[in-house]
Amino acid sequence: MRFKPKPFREPVSFKCEFCLDCCRGRHVYLTLNDIERIANAGHDPQEFVTFSVEGNKIRFVLAVREWDLGCVFHDPETGKCCVHDANPIICRIYPFMVSRKPLGVEGEKPFHHKGQTLWLYYDESCPGINAEEPETTITPEEIAKLGLKFEREFERTDMAGFAELLDELER
Numbered sequence: 001m002r003f004k005p006k007p008f009r010e011p012v013s014f015k016c017e018f019c020l021d022c023c024r025g026r027h028v029y030l031t032l033n034d035i036e037r038i039a040n041a042g043h044d045p046q047e048f049v050t051f052s053v054e055g056n057k058i059r060f061v062l063a064v065r066e067w068d069l070g071c072v073f074h075d076p077e078t079g080k081c082c083v084h085d086a087n088p089i090i091c092r093i094y095p096f097m098v099s100r101k102p103l104g105v106e107g108e109k110p111f112h113h114k115g116q117t118l119w120l121y122y123d124e125s126c127p128g129i130n131a132e133e134p135e136t137t138i139t140p141e142e143i144a145k146l147g148l149k150f151e152r153e154f155e156r157t158d159m160a161g162f163a164e165l166l167d168e169l170e171r
């Protein structure tokens with residue numbers, strides 16, 4: 001699924017339709033906090049963490065199953081996430097996106113939050129956005145907060161921290 005960005009500056013109504021699109025064929029980065037939270041929910045990191053070399057960095061990425069590139073935590077029968085209460089912060093942000101730079105989309109404007117300048121977007125291709133019978137309303141402030149949290153955690157995520165976390169989980 002390709003993210004079709006639309007500027008996000010006002011609250012939008014939302015209801016996930018469990019269409020699976022955002023849980024298949026995606027590259028979901030994991031932070032150490034994500035890995036720890038999911039492991040504490042009873043899942044072995046060996047079953048859900050994969051590695052990606054990017055420049056001189058190793059990134060931790062959520063594993064996908066081979067037959068449809070769906071996330072290993074997606075239940076194909078119900079369309080739901082098996083780790084919903086512990087899912088990665090990137091999944092909590094989606095169908096929104098937080099960027100440090102403008103993407104060049106018509107109507108975009110910077111969003112200022114806690115002294116930071118951000119550009120926020122939502123994915124126009126997600127059928128849950130502006131749903132007719134919404135379950136909730138999502139505000140730019142809450143997405144900006146999650147985006148900054150992800151940025152902080154992602155900066156601290158490295159192989160040494162991962163090894164330390166595995167040691168702690170084994171104790």
Ligand code: SF4
Nearest residue numbers: 016017019022126128
């Ligand atoms: S967030 Fe959107 S794309 Fe993802 S499953 Fe829900 S409705 Fe589908």
Ligand code: SF4
Nearest residue numbers: 023071073074081091
């Ligand atoms: S962890 Fe859950 S929400 Fe995130 S991609 Fe996997 S199934 Fe989807």
